[in-house]
Structures are given as C-alpha cells and as structure tokens.
Amino acid sequence: MQRIGVFVCWCGTNIAGTVDVVKVAQTLANEPGVVFSADYQYMCSQAGQDMIKEAVKKHKLTGLVICSCSPRMHEATFRKTAAAAGLNPYMVEIANIREQCSWVHKEMPIGTEKAIILGKAAVAKVNLNAPLTPGESPVTKRALVIGGGIAGIQTALDIADAGFPVDIVEKLPTIGGKMAQLDKTFPTLDCAACILTPKMVDAGQHEKIRIFSYSEVTDIGGFVGNFHVTIKKKARYVREDLCTGCGLCTEKCPQKKVPNEFNLGMDTRRAIYIPFAQAVPKIAAIDEDYCTMLKTGKCGVCAKVCTAGAIDYKQQDEYITVDYGAIVAATGYNPISMDKFDEFAYSQSKDVITSLEFERLTNAAGPTAGKLLRPSDGKHPHTIVFVQCVGSRCSGADKGKEYCSKICCMYTAKHAMLTRDKYPDTDVYVFYIDVRTPGKNFDEFYRRAVEEYGVHYIKGMVGKVTPDGDKLVVQASDLLAGKQMKIDADLVVLAAAIEPDKSARPLATLLTASMDTNDFFTEAHPKLRPVESPTAGVFLSGTCQGPKDIPETVSQAGAAASKVIGLLAKDKLMGNPCVAHSDEMMCNGCSSCEKVCPYGAITYADKEYRMPDRTTKVRRVAVVNEAVCQGCGCCTVACPSGAMDLKGFASAQIMAEVDAICK
Amino acid sequence: MAERNNMKEQILRTSGVNPLKCMRCGKCSATCPAYDEMEYHPHQFVYMVETGDIEPLLNSESFYKCLTCFACVDRCPRSVEPAKLVEAARLMVIREQGKNRLKPDDIPAQLDEDMPQQLLVSALRKYSK
Amino acid sequence: MKVSYFPGCTLKNKAKDLDTYARRCAEVLGITMEEIENWQCCGGVFSTAKDEIASKLSSVRALAYAAEKEQILVSVCSACHNVLKQTNHAMQNDADFALRVNNYCAPDMAYHGETQVMHYLELLRDVVGFDKIREKVVNPLTGKKIGAYYGCLLLRPGKTMQMDDVENPRIMEDFIRAIGAEPVVYAMRNECCGGYVTLEDKNLAAKTSAAVLDNAAAGGAELLVTACPLCRYNLVKNGGRDLPVVYFTELLAEALGVLDATQGVKEENNG
C-alpha cells in the first residue's frame, strides 16, 4: 500500500478563487492510501517545495499527488522535488485543477467538486504507480552525414572541428553537390567555386572526416547513440588508394559520347571521368553503362595509360558496416522535371532551358566556357525571357508543387543582372507573379537588377512558348499594362521548382524518419526543433527539410552539427522511462504491436520458457527496445492479450482514473 | 449590394469555381487565344467575380468571344478554371427572356457550303437558350 | 471485338468520309462498330455549368445504351468525344448532377458513368495497338511529313479527357509513325482553331487558324491531320494558307489499302 501525500496549491487566487482548496485537501485526506494532505499558496515556490520534502520525510510518503496547474507546466519541477526528497520522480501525479478546472469554471461549489474528483483520480493512479528508472544506453562517438553537398560538408566540418569523427556518404564520385554547379551566388555575387572548393578541400583533408564517395547507405539498424549502418561502396573500377587524379585516363578514353551530367547533358564526357577539376576526392570513376571494356571486354586504354596502375575492371561493389551515434540527412534537392510543362516547349526546343542549365551556360567551367551561347546554334542570344514559378505554387498534386521554391526569385534576379552586366546589348525580361526577396540585402539586390541593370520585370505569367524558326515566340500576360504580349525571344529560361532528391524517401524509410507529402523530411517541431527529426538521433541539414538558399543551408547545417555535438558529447543517454513493455508470459508473438510501432522499437525473440506442465517450450515473444520506444502506447491497444502495457500510463492506472471519475 | 451578392452567388453556384484559389498570375490571360477580342480577360473574370463586380461582365460581349478551348483551365497553376466562370456569366445573360445572341433565323445568312453541322449546333448551344 | 459507336451529326452529313473510313478501317483491324440506335446530337459543346442538365441528356442516353450492351463507347469526332467524356465524368463525380439526370431520364435504370468512353485514336492505341496497325499497313506513307493537329477538344480538359499529355501529346504522332509517315512536331498543335466563334467573328478564327498553319508550315509539315470537322473547316476556310488538312482516318484508310474501296462511297456521300 502506498503512503500518499496530497498537496493542494492555491496558485494565489488563480485556483483558490474558484476552488475551496481547504475542502479539497480535507476530502482527499480520506482517500485510500492518503496519509497526509495539505494546501499551500504556491506549491511551486521554494517554500512549497520544501514543505513537500519535509512531508515526505516526516510521513514516510511513497507517492505524491500535487493538485495544481497543468503537468505541462510544473510536472518536471515536482518530479525534481520528489527526487530531492529521495522519492522516485515517477511517483508523482499532478491533478490539473487550474487550467482544466478553476480557470474554466466560475462557481466555487462546482469548481471544488470537480477539483476533488480530479484529485481522487490522481490518488487512484498514484496508488498503482511504480518507481521508474530511465534506461541508459552508451553513445557511439561517431556521426554519419548522408549527402555531400554544402549542407553535408558544413555539418561534417563543424562536427569534426569539435573533435568527433564524421563520415560523409555521397552517391556521386565527388562531394560538392548542387553548389559546385553554380556560377555566382546571390546577393554578393562571389563565385560559388571560390567559396565552396576550400570547404571541399578542408573536408577532404580533415583528419576526423572520412568521405565515402560513390557510395550509398543501404541499411540502418539500431537507435539513437547506437546506429548500425551498412554502406555500399559502388564499384568505380578505379582503386582509390592508387589513383593520383592526374586525369590522363579521362583524356585518352576513346568513348567520348557520354552525356555529362555535371553540365546537365549539355556537353559530353568520357566513360572514365572526374566530374570536375576541383573534385574531392579527385579520383576517377568508370561509368559502367558506357565503358567499352566493361561491356565488351575490348579496349583497356585507361589501364594502359594509367602509370599508377589504378584501373581495376574486376572491382566489385563493397559493403561495409559502421556504427554511429548520430545520423544527419543532407540529401538535398533537384529541379523538377519539365515534362508536364510543355506549354513552355522545353522538350521541343534546345533553347528553352532551366535555370540550373543557365548556371552551367554562364559558368567558366561549363560547356561554353562561360560564354552565353544558345544551345541550339551557339549564337549569342539577344532577347532572353526568364519565367518564374514554373511548377512552384501549383495546387493539385498532378502537376508541380504546392510550395514556393524560395530560391528562384533571387537566382533569377542574379541571372538577369549578370546577363545585362556582361552583355549590355541583350534585352532581358522576367515574368513574375510575386517577387519574394526576404533576406539580408536581397530586395536591394533585386532592385539593383531593375534600376541599375535595366532588367524588364513584367508582372504576369507566360502562357505559351512557340518555337518558330530560330525564334521562340513567348506569349504572356502583362497584367499591369492590361495586355497580352508576344516577345520574340532567343532563349527562354524556366525557374523550375525544386523538389527533394529521390533518394530521400527510401532513406526516410530506413531511418523510420517521417516526411511530409512533398517528401521533405519533417522536423521534430517546426519552430523550436527545426533541425531534428522526430526520430531520436536523426538530424536534418539543408534542403532535404525544405527549400533553402545557401546562407540558410549553411546556418542550418551548423545548427544540425551543434545538435549532433551535444548528443555525441554525452557518454550515456537517459531514456524516457514511460515506455512500453511486454509481459513475455502473456505475449502471443503475433506481430500486431510491431506493425503499429512508428519507431521500429519492437522486435521478436525466440525464448525458451518453462511451461506450467513443467515442459519447456520455445516461444516467439515481443521485445521492446526501451531506448527507441517513445511511449505512445499504440502497441498496447493492438495487443489482443494485454501483454503489452505502457509504464507510467498502465491500463490499470488509466482504468483507476476512469473509476475515480465515474464513481 | 444584396443584388450584387446574389449575382455572385449565382455565378459561383453555376460554375462551381472558387475564385479565392486564384493567385493572380495571369497565366489564363497569357494563354487565351481570344484575348485581344475581349474587353474583360479571363483573369479579370476571376477577379471581378471574386469582388462581386458582375454587372460590367454581363454588359460586355467578352464572353461571346471565349472559344471554350479550356487552355486557361488546363494551364492554371491553381486549378481555378476561369472558362467555367465565363460560361456561367454567358448563361446568366442568355437564359434571360429574349436575350438569345443567335436566332435560328439568323443562320441561313451565315451558311456556306462547307460549314459542318457541328459548327451550327455548337454556336446555337453557346449563343442561345 | 464489338464496340458501340456514336457517329454524331457532322459525320452523317458534311464529314461522311470521316465516318466511312473509320468504319472500314475498324473492320480491317478486327473491330465492329455498332452504331447506337436512335442516337441524338451531342450538342457539339459541353456546358461546364453545373446547372445545365437538359443539354447533356442525349449524351447520357448514348452512354447508358453502351452500358447496357457492356461495350466501349467510341466516337471519331473530337467534339462528340469531348462532350461524351465530360458528361461521363460528371456522371461519375458529380453526385447531384447524376441524381438529377437519373431522375429525369429513366428512374428504373440508374447510370453512374460505368461506360468507358474512347476516341477512335485511343481505340487504335489501346485496343488495337499501333504495332498491330504497323503490321497491317500495305501502303506505308513513307517520306510524307505530316503535322498532327489536335486542337483543343481532343485533349482538354486534361484531367477529364485523360487521353494524353495535354501539353506534349504523342498519340497522333505515334499514329503517323504507325502508318509509315514522319510526324512534324510543332508547338501550336494543341491550340484552338477558333471553334464555333467563327460564325460570329471570322477575324478571330482567321487569326487563330493562321497561327496554327503558319507554325506547322514553319516546322515543315506538308499535310495536317485532324479528327475534328470544325477544325478542318476553320483551318481550310480561314487559315489563309494552302496547306492540305485531312481527317486522320483517310490516311489510315490509305495506308491500310482500303481507300479505293471507300472512294466510291465517299464521292457518293459528298456528291
């Protein structure tokens, strides 16, 4: 039998104004198990807490009921008080007689009666409380960053600088991501490569950072602090330990007709290649879809020219398993396909391009060596039309995305400005719905494009692009002039919406991390925990969480890193003790609980039991991983036998509360 | 005011369109093949219905120029379906007694020998009740 | 295979050859087109108004007729097809409309959009298969550069018609390839010819039709094909350019080698 102390708080007049606290304390004193009952003006004050501690000692209390404000307010406070008095902190229950009683009822008799019932329910529950101890688990002091773009690089660097080892897994042969493909960056117009490549080099040379390039995560087990991750290192047919990155092979390879994905297919590369000059690691890879040697067994030029002997046509995919304490998703984005927007004639004309393609066309390392030339005929375009919001802000799931892609207004202003700067003889039109430039120095930047560089911003949307001879007839609305206009353009640039990388969805499944309907990772709280996934130990960096520009990505990457550092700095993790547990003798092993668990916290084990008839039997029983369980209790209802119960919210406890309320 | 609201209600009910979905990008008007022939353009139909400014729409002949080609319907990023508002406004007028735009008697003068029957029935449907 | 066939007004008059070729080719391809008994004109245009009931009843009757026979309902004319498909869509998705129609039509037989509506082109693509047509071609139209003209009604509204990508369709191009010719893809192929407004405003129709023809010609088309009598009328009459426009079924008949067999009928019809 418990020895329960009841403490009724006045909360000044907040409670005492509508609840007769003395009567509540007196009435509850007669409840079963209650050996002490008192009221006080402010239970949460130091004096109030001291009163509780003294009563615990004097009356040898084993459980506490605090009738006060919401447990969401002071449950933690009173648990600490209990612990300070030598009680298990989970022997405390709160009766919420402020937010859910005195503040919502006006009359003293009614408020008092309800407060008594709420108090009785809490007493009934405490009678069945048991001391709970949070589980402990050790922390593997190594982090995994999935994705090697600017987000992943920054997160990895920050974690590594704090002294923890980090691995980056990147699916392409080099890190760098989308930023490596950009020309200049808004609003300062520094060259992307100039600010990115030093970071890439830092990451490549950092003693705490390992880069698994051309690799993918194929399996994730374990839980916060103790993840077990399988990484597939795809065969690149070049030995990483031997390749010096001299690039001779990439010049001699006879297969020249491979579309160069780094330049978005606007030029070609060889079958053996290094994606770009500043690649990290600077190691060649063979594209098995195009390599003549791998396909037919005849060629071998690269092996012949490689003085380091790094070419290995027999290389196989390699799987390695590494343990991590924390995982950061930094899988990034891609522009959406323009297939469903052919009113802009993207598939009909080479001179209709996306903004990312435009970046490559203006980049010195791009297919035109930085000269702005039309893909169709290599001529200099004199009239360029930029179309904003292509596929962004669309309702209905069949076409485009509902959200604003956030970066297009700024990069389009940048493209327009740079074009006018380099080629003043070019007319530049930007069709916009709204120009959205919240950000430091962003609107100023956009205004400069208009005022200093003479970019024609027209409010309205393009309705149709018609290729006609070597022109593109752009038919559009000019809403402010109230007319439909036609422009004979030489080049049309579409600001395609961005979407999460396709690898994010399967990764979320491996991580049991949640995603929204657009396949962006969901954060644990949109405002207060924006870089954490609801799944413990999983953090979010960059555009995999939502559209972001570079400054935002970098700051979020740092924030994710600081969360990871905070986790890895701990030697042990304390869990939430209110977790599910299974009574193995009653468990049927039917898997119902496992199926509803959103965290994958339930597994099954075959265990040997002595049966009542003295024989032994191997039975399949559910085992809850307390470090992973978050305590929702869904499994307890899925379980038909009642073997599964939830600590702190046990079925018997809840039913005792029901009984107390209904009596 | 009540009259205004009634007319708006009627148009919304007939068309089934929710003009509040419009984000005012003007793509409907950008794509409209009959734009230059219209006094009020597709995006204005949406906006004016939203604000209840229906009279001018009914007094204009703009809706007789709509080809019902559904380009605005398919290209609208917000699924507003402006053509349905145009249709609703046109019906509001031609459903009134004596307001038929095209009378069967008018037809013989328009005929030529290649004209398909389809053209006549469509025009009658669109211009008369 | 047997299908229900809704010819429509124009195919019984000014566009008899569209009808004749379609039937003849279907036979060659192993499809019997059973004309719906006592069909009534579809009205040419589908009213998007939710409170327009009466003008859609003739379509519902045709749809219900096909449902009773458990057959696909096929039409060749783009306009008929558009009206039938949109009406069917409304019967499936607008419960209030369906209720009122059913109450009005035949209380003992409720129709809720069970019939599958297909354009003849869809029949060729999805039932016959373009590969099979390619096998049956005896006179491939090799070397002919043909522009497909979709117009508006065949594809739009895309959500309802579900025929092809509205902005970048390929069903007619695939058809052109199947009969051995070379398709010319041009951007204006899914823009409106001017439709019925030609009756009221010849200038508008002239402008829209010319825009189509000019764009097709610039793309190198020697010949345009269409499925819609009104499109053909506008392009030929108002397009201001001497670019031949024929029904796609005529080319199909030619490729399948049944053009001569139908020629006599055609002349008789049009004579």
Next chain:
Amino acid sequence: MQVNEGFKPTIVAFCCNWCSYAGADLAGNNRLNYPAEVKIIRVPCSCRVNPMFILRAFQRGADGVIICGCHPGDCHYTSGNYYTRRRMSLLFSMLDYLGIERERTRLEWVSAAEGAKFAATMNDFVEQVTKLGENKRLEDLRCKQ
C-alpha cells in the same frame, strides 16, 4: 425531444498529451468556459485509448466518452491518431449496432492551438449527452449506489 433539465451527465474525456491536453490547457489560459461535467484523463497519445477504457467508463456510470487527439497528420508520434481513427470508427459503429446511442461517443481532433475548439466541442458534447439523459443501455447496475 427530452431536455433533461437538471441532469448532470458524467463525461470522460481522453486527451492526448501533445495536442488536445494542451488545447484544453489553452482553453483554461483563455478562460473559456465549458461544463464541469467534463473530466479529462491525460494519455500520451489518442492511440493509447483502449476500447476497454471506454466500456469501463460506461460501466462505472459515464454518460458520454469523448476522445481527443492531434489532427490527422500532426500526431506527435506520427501515426498514432490514424490507428485511433480506425479503432474508434469500428468501435463506435459496433456500439451503434448494439443499439447504444451513437451520440454518447465521439472522436475529435483538437490541436494545441485550438483552445476555443476544445471548449466549443465540450459544450456541444455535454449538451448532446444531456439531451440523451442517463446512460441506461451500457451500465453496470452494481456500480450504481
């Protein structure tokens, strides 16, 4: 319709900790009134509510039972409320099938920001149950004094 003036029903409200319980707190913060007949039991998630708890409440004399959880898609545990929705759909339909008044049970989605909705929902539910009067079809006579 019976008005049952003076009848004070017993209402048990199960509220999930993250949304609806916080919504109830917000109703308190904003001093929004609702009848004192409503007594809230805090559960971590609406999916913790076992049909047995509901029947138990009726057994012991409850006249109405309402379950409140996060809106679909907003569950703190990502999917708990979706399971709740299925369980309660079937349970409520079964109670109705047995002739138990369907107005005595309800599932509502109340977010932490919806204090006003919480109060309005409780007002409405209490009024609805008051109209029905005492629960006679699912009670345990031994539990009545």
Next chain:
Amino acid sequence: MQTVTKEMLIAKAAELLDNGSVTRVFGWQKGEFDYDVTPALFHSAAEMEKDFVWNDFCGANFSKYLIKDKGEGKVLVFLKPCDTYSFNQLLTEHRFDREKVYAVGIPCDGMADIRLIKEEAGEGVTGVDTEGDELVVHTLYDGDIRLNRGDFLAERCKVCKSKKHVAYDELMGDDGEIADSARFDEVAKLEAMSADERFAFWQNELSRCIRCNACRDVCPACSCEKCVFGNPKSGVENKAASDSFEEKMFHIIRAFHVAGRCTDCGECSRVCPQHIPLHLLNRKFIKDIDTFYGEYQAGAEVGSRAPLVDYTEGDIEPSKAVERGGANA
C-alpha cells in the same frame, strides 16, 4: 454429399504415417453417436479405423490445435476450405511452425446442423446418414425421417464464403471457388432496424450468455496465451457474467480483439450452447472493414496487414463511419 470419403482420408493418413511423413493426425472422432464429433489426435491408422469419422458433422476447425501441438515430426491436419483461412491467419501471426505441419485440403459440401435436425426430427436421434441431397435421420421413436439436406446445413455453410483452399500441402479432390456469399444479409437486416429494436435484439440474445467461454475456446483468433478476461492484472477480469454489462463488455471486446483477424469461420456460433448468434458481431466488423477500408478477408494470404494495424491518411472519420456503417439512427 461430401465428395471425399472417410476411407480415402484414412488411406491418406495411413500412407503418410507409414512413409514417416507425419507422426500423428488431427482428425474428427465420433462420440456416442456419429454426429457427436469431437476433435482428436490419432497416432495410427488402427486408431483411426476405430474412431475417426468424416461426415456432415465434422465442422470443427483444427487450425487452432496447431498452436498447442507439440511432439516430434510433422502432424497431419485435414483442412476444409474455410479452415484454411484460419490456418493462414495463424501463420501470419506466427502462431505455429509451418514446417511441422502437413496440411491436406479436403473439399467440403457444407456441414449439417444437428440442432436444426433435432428440432425437426424430435428426440431420440440415433444417427444421420447422407444420401445425395437428402439426410436420412434415424430415430428411436419415429423410424427414419428424410430431410432435404440443404435446409439443415449450418448457417455458415448456407452462406459459405469460399470453397477454395487458400493453403495446403496436398489437395484431395477438386478445389472450389470463392463464393459470392450473402453472409452480410443478416447484419444488414439488423442495421435496418431502429436503435431500440437493435438494443432489444442484442439484450435478448446476450442476456442468455452463461459465460461458459466455449466461443472463446473454440475461436482460432482467440488464441491468446492468456485472455484478458482471465487475467487479474488486466482490470477487466471476470469469470462469470453477473450483470448485463459484463456480457456486452465480454462480447464487444472479444469481437474487437479478433476484428481484422477473424476469418468468419463461424465456430463461435456453432459451439454456443445458448445459441447466441455471435457471428453477427464478427460479421459486423468484417462488413464495416470492407465498407470503410476496402474488402479484406483475413487469412486469404499469409503476411497480409490486418486493417486495424494499418491506416491511410484519408480514412473515414468515426462520425461518418457510424452513418456509413449502415445502422439506422
């Protein structure tokens, strides 16, 4: 008329016992009369020759027995089509080791209901034989009475949902088809009643419950290691219903616990000594599940995700569910 004969089954069992494929056989054993059939475990062909029966009264479903079965080698089990659904469902729930079972599917032409026969033929029934479409009832007092077999089939067989076996190692005879069953008609009839009528109906039915637990004990889905109603820690333990509430509590919770897992084998109603139509509770859940979440047949395939451990974002809300459930207000 069953197409497979008792002799064929014994021969099959003997063959499998002889060649060592199995070491024991679950089969139907006759009691005082041939129609008093109880499930039994046989270890030899000789035992089977003596007591094994296969007739129109072999309704018992052996799937559940596999859970508790132990012993070396494989056990042979004869499964009628409807039994195979329970068999699969239990496999889905990992309740027995498939490797230790040799399942022989046997066709079933429906099982007769001795209760109906006795109501018609009166006391003193000493045996029932099947001759084509007729049952020949031997009685002490009235001699032989001939009855139309179809009229005296068990309710669940009259509305048989499937004559197709969904699991077996070996099939004897021909496999049937999944039937277009009218099994929800009774539920729909109840739903069409007023709430008061429904209440009166169930009050009348459930008040007869004597809490003998036969329904629970026979139910293949009710195979918990320990039932909540027998567990003092569950808070709902009760051994005997002493109040109308507890009958409802027991039957609602029991139906809920098997919802999505119940294959509608109908054993609960077959064994109820008080003739309570318990299957109407289970079928209500099945009907609702089919209506709300799409058709689902528990046990149709191994490993399928039961509706209550699954969801979609657009699921029906309970307020609408009560309306769609079909019951009148």
